[in-house]
Amino acid sequence: MSEFIPNPVRGKEVFDLDRKHVFHSWSAQAQISPLPVATGKGSYFWDFDGKQYLDFSCQLVFTNIGFQHPKVVSAIQKQAELLSTVAPQVANDARGEAAKRIVELAGAHHEKVFFTNGGADGIENAIRMARLHTGRHKVLSFYRSYHGNTTTAISATGDPRRWPNEFAYGHVHFFGPYTYRSAFWSQNEEQERQRALEHLENVIIFEGPQTIAAILIESVVGTAGVLIPPAGYLEGVRALCDKYGILWIADEVMSGFGRTGKWFGYQHSAAEPDLIVFAKGVNSGYVPLGGVVISGAVSATFNDRVFPGGLTYSGHPLACAAAVATIDVMKEEKIVEHAADMGSRVIGPALRELAKKHSVIGEVRGLGVFWALDLVKDRGTREPLAPYAGSSPAMNELVAECKKLGLMPFTNFNRMHVVPPCNISEAEFSEGVEILDKAFTLIGKHYTGTDKK
Numbered sequence: 001m002s003e004f005i006p007n008p009v010r011g012k013e014v015f016d017l018d019r020k021h022v023f024h025s026w027s028a029q030a031q032i033s034p035l036p037v038a039t040g041k042g043s044y045f046w047d048f049d050g051k052q053y054l055d056f057s058c059q060l061v062f063t064n065i066g067f068q069h070p071k072v073v074s075a076i077q078k079q080a081e082l083l084s085t086v087a088p089q090v091a092n093d094a095r096g097e098a099a100k101r102i103v104e105l106a107g108a109h110h111e112k113v114f115f116t117n118g119g120a121d122g123i124e125n126a127i128r129m130a131r132l133h134t135g136r137h138k139v140l141s142f143y144r145s146y147h148g149n150t151t152t153a154i155s156a157t158g159d160p161r162r163w164p165n166e167f168a169y170g171h172v173h174f175f176g177p178y179t180y181r182s183a184f185w186s187q188n189e190e191q192e193r194q195r196a197l198e199h200l201e202n203v204i205i206f207e208g209p210q211t212i213a214a215i216l217i218e219s220v221v222g223t224a225g226v227l228i229p230p231a232g233y234l235e236g237v238r239a240l241c242d243k244y245g246i247l248w249i250a251d252e253v254m255s256g257f258g259r260t261g262k263w264f265g266y267q268h269s270a271a272e273p274d275l276i277v278f279a280k281g282v283n284s285g286y287v288p289l290g291g292v293v294i295s296g297a298v299s300a301t302f303n304d305r306v307f308p309g310g311l312t313y314s315g316h317p318l319a320c321a322a323a324v325a326t327i328d329v330m331k332e333e334k335i336v337e338h339a340a341d342m343g344s345r346v347i348g349p350a351l352r353e354l355a356k357k358h359s360v361i362g363e364v365r366g367l368g369v370f371w372a373l374d375l376v377k378d379r380g381t382r383e384p385l386a387p388y389a390g391s392s393p394a395m396n397e398l399v400a401e402c403k404k405l406g407l408m409p410f411t412n413f414n415r416m417h418v419v420p421p422c423n424i425s426e427a428e429f430s431e432g433v434e435i436l437d438k439a440f441t442l443i444g445k446h447y448t449g450t451d452k453k
Contacts, residue, residue, distance in 0.1 A: 004038065004039050004046055004050070006038075006046075006048060006049055006050030007038070007048050008048055008049050010038075010048055011036045011038070011047060011048025011049060012048075014036040014048065015034070015036045018034055018036070019034075022034075025149070026161065035047055036048050039067075039068075040055075040063075040066075040067030040068055041066070041067050041068050042066040042067060042068075042421070042423075042428075043055055043066050043067075043420060043421050043423075043424050043425070043428045044067070045067060045408075051406065052406055053403070053406055053407065053408045054406060054407045054408070054420075054428060054431060054432050054435070055067075055408045055420065055421070056402075056407055056408060056409055056410065056418055056419065056420050056432050057408050057409060057410035057417075057419060058410075058419050058420065058421055059285065060280070060285075060410075061222060061254050061259070061280060061370075061410065061417075061419045062279075062280035062281055062284065062285035063284050063285055063421055064257055064258050064259060064280070064281035064284050064326075064330075064335075064421060064422045064423075065284045065326060065329060065330065065335060065421060065422065065423055066284070066421040066423060066424075069284065069326075069329060071325055071328075071329050072283065072284065072286055072322055072325040072326050072329060073286075074325075075321045075322060075324065075325035076286060076287065076318055076321060076322050076325075078321070079094055079317050079318055079321035079322075080318060083317050084317065084318065085313075085316060085317060085318070086317055087312075088115075088310060088311065088312070088313070088314035088315055092315065092317055092320070094315075094317045094318075094320040094321040094324060095115065095315035095317065095320045097320070097324045098113070098115075098315070098320035098321075098323040098324050098327075099112065099113040099115070099315075101323070101324060101327045101328075102278070102282070102291070102293060102323070102327070103293060105263040105264070105327070106263075106264065106276055106293045107272055109272060109295050109296055109297075110276070110293045110294065110295050110296070111294060111295065111296045111299050112293075112294045112299045113291050113292065113293055113294070114129075114291055114292045114294060114307075114309075114314070115289065115290070115291040115311075115314045115315035115316075115319075115320070116279075116289075116290040116291050116292070116311055116314065117288050117289070117290060117311060117313055117314075117316075118148075118279045118288050118289070118290040119147075119148050119153075119251075119253035119254075119277060119278075119279035119280065119290045120147070120148025120149050120150040120153040120154075120290075121148075121150060121153075121290060121311065122148075122253065122277040122278065122279055122290040122291055122292050123147045123148050123150070123152065123153040123156065123216070123249075123251065123253075123277050124148075124150050124151075124152050124153055124309075125292050125309050126214075126216075126249045126275045126277050126292045127139055127152050127153075127156070127213070127214060127216070127249070128152075128308070128309055129275060129292065129294065129298055129301075129302075129307070130213040130214035130247040130249060130274075130275065130298075131213045131214075132301065132302075132305075132307075132308075133213075133247065133297075133298050133301045134213045134214075134245065134246070134247060136210065136211055136212055136213040136246075137169070137170040137211060137213060138170045138171070138172055138207060138208075138211045138212045138213060139152075139156055139170055139171055139172070139212075139213060139214050139215075139216055140172050140173070140174055140200075140203060140204070140207070140212060140214070140215045140216065141156045141157075141158060141171065141172075141173055141174075141215070141216040141217065142158050142173065142174065142175070142176040142217060142218070142221065142224070143158035143173045143174070143175055143176070144158055144159070144175075144176060144178065144221055144224035144225055144227060145157055145158040145159065145176075145216075145217075145218055145221060145224055145251075146158075146159050146161070146218075146222065146223040146224060147216065147218075147251055147253075148253075149161070149165075151165075151167055151168050152168045152171075154166075154168075155167070155168035155169075155171040156168075156171055156216055158173050158224065159223065159224055159389075160388075160389040170213075172203065172207055172212075174199060174200055174203045175196065175199060176196060176217070176221065176227065176229070177192045177193060177196040177227070177229055177230050177233055178192075178225065178227050179192040179230070180362070180363045180365070180374055180382070181374075181382065182195075183199075184196060184199065189230040189231065190230070192230050193229075193230035193231070193232050193233045193236065196230075196233065197233065197236040197237070197240070200215075200236075200237070200240060201240055204240065204244055204246070209244035209245065209246070212244065212246050213246065213247060214246060214247040214248070214249050214274075214275075215237060215240075215241060215246055215247075215248050215249070216249040216251060217234075217237065217248070217249070217250065217251065218251040218252075218253075218254065218255060218265075219234070219250050219251065219252055219255045219256075219260075219264065219265030219266040219268075220254075220255040220259075220260055220265040220367065220370060222253075222254035222255060222370075223254070223412055223417075224412070225372055225374070225412075225415055226365060226366055226370055226371060226372035226415075226417055226419075227365070228365055228366070228367060229269075231269075232269075233269075234266055234269035234271045235269055235270055235271045237271070238271035238272070238273075241274075247274040247275060247298070248271075248273045248274050248275075249273060249274065249275045249276075249277065250264070250265075250266045250273035250275070250276045250277070251277050252264045252265055252266070252276050252277060252278050253277055253278060253279045253280055253290070254280060254281075254370075255370065256276075256278045256280070256281055256282070257278070257280070257281030257282050257326075257327075257330070257422075258281060258330055258335055258336040258339045258368070258369075258422040259281055259339070259368055259369060259370045259419075259422065260339075260343075260367040260368040260370050261336065261337075261339045261340025261341075261343050261344075261367055261368030261369075262336065262340070262368070263336060264276065264278075265367075268367065274295045274297070274298055275292055275293065275294060275295065275298060276292065276293035277290070277291070277292055277293075278290060278291055278292075278293065279291070281326075281422075282323045282326065282327075283319060283322035283323040283325075283326045284322075284326050286322045286326070287316070287318045287319035287322045288316075288319060289316070289319035289320065289322070289323055330422075333423065335422050335423045336422070338422065338423055339368040339369045339422040339423075340367075340368055342368070342369060342424065342426070342429065343366065343367055343368040343369060343370075343371075346426055346429055347366070347369065347371060347418065347429060348364070348366065348371070350429065350430070350433050351364045351366075351371060351373065351418060351433075352364050354373075354433060354436060354437060354440065355373070356453075357437065357440075357453060358437075358440040358441070358444060358453065359379060359444070359447045359449060359451060359452050359453045360375050360376060360377075360385060360394075360440060360443060360444065360446065360447050361373050361374070361375060361376075361440070362374045362375060362376035362379050362382055366418070368422070369419060369420055369421070369422050369424065370419055371417065371418040371419070372415050372416070372417045372418070373415060373416045373417075373418065374414065374415055375394075375395070375398075375414045375415060375416060376414070376447075376449075377446065377447060377448045377449065378447070378448050378449035379449050379451060380449055380450075380451070381449075383448075384413065384414035385414045385446065386413050386414040387413070387414075388413060389413065390413065391413070392414075392446075393446070394443045394446035395411055395413075395414065397442060397443050397446075398411070398416065398439055398440070398442070398443050399411055401438070401439040401442050401443075402435060402436070402439045405435045405438060405439065406435065407432055407435040407436070407439075416436075418432075418436075420432065
């Protein structure tokens with residue numbers, strides 16, 4: 001990038017400042033070495049030494065339109081000149097325009113948006129709405145899930161980050177569909193769909209339908225594996241919710257805003273949720289923003305009843321201006337359509353070809369620009385390349401080699417997630433696949449199956 005001049009001295013200062021004063025999430029502070037990032041553009045970012053990284057992580061799967069899109073940066077600058085901040089109890093044009101656009105994307109029976117600062121507090125408030133609307137207290141969610149780090153959201157989470165944080169009540173977990181590692185001994189997607197729905201209904205019955213306010217599901221499970229629901233599963237969840245008077249909360253924090261090749265991940269089905277939680281891709285993470293899209297029926301509950309929730313920065317003008325600009329850019333540049341095309345025509349085929357070359361890749365799955373490689377020691381036994389809730393030398397080597405070769409990966413336990421920007425080019429993606437090919441070649445020695453390539 002011609003305008004960026006490397007500055008290793010400043011990079012060292014940034015690193016030292018971080019180590020002295022910044023407390024990092026999900027980390028033992030003395031055991032981490034954060035990469036000082038200087039700038040970014042499109043699908044790439046640079047460190048202070050001038051090293052370029054192709055971002056196959058979208059940071060935490062949120063830079064859906066890449067770094068520094070000029071139209072979104074300009075919108076933030078213009079809003080900052082006009083009105084940098086304002087309290088949530090007043091009306092604001094950026095807030096209203098953002099809400100209008102988001103509601104229009106969600107569907108006919110959604111009417112309003114409650115803005116939050118991110119996905120976790122979006123989950124908190126969606127659950128609060130569901131409990132007040134139904135008069136019930138329990139929330140059902142997947143074991144394989146992540147919903148955020150606030151009290152209720154982390155209790156709803158299924159993954160191991162929940163274990164030291166279980167201080168909220170009323171949370172019940174169940175197994176969602178995952179055909180490759182089926183909890184139901186399924187042999188195909190249809191069996192998995194049917195058996196997973198039977199399991200869910202049994203959980204509802206044994207927990208007491210009259211106690212359950214909501215079923216909370218990531219429309220496409222994100223951090224826990226990029227798990228695509230079998231055809232008909234979300235429709236089945238909708239039917240069970242209707243049968244037992246339960247609300248369906250769709251967590252679209254990671255799967256929303258083009259990530260799956262649709263505006264929202266649930267739109268790959270014919271079913272409609274009651275509440276939709278969003279964040280991340282709504283403005284490509286340029287300014288923190290999240291929220292809850294609310295159906296007319298739930299919204300009406302609070303027409304004459306006070307909703308007991310609020311945030312100082314709800315609908316912050318800078319964040320909402322960024323959301324308006326991001327949604328408009330995604331429409332103008334057909335980024336959602338591009339993501340869908342890239343997934344089916346480029347990304348999926350390229351990753352499947354990669355799997356043919358490298359036995360450690362047990363399964364390839366995904367939609368749009370939302371993919372995961374399930375990595376194994378043995379394809380026959382499907383033994384993971386790293387244990388649940390842990391890592392392994394093989395995974396550590398894989399990550400290190402990717403970074404060495406200029407690619408920023410996203411890994412979780414035994415999986416590599418391939419989640420580049422929604423507007424990544426074919427040439428950029430091919431560059432990333434070449435790096436992955438080299439990295440997987442390096443860790444091939446960790447494969448123990450007899451079918452090693």
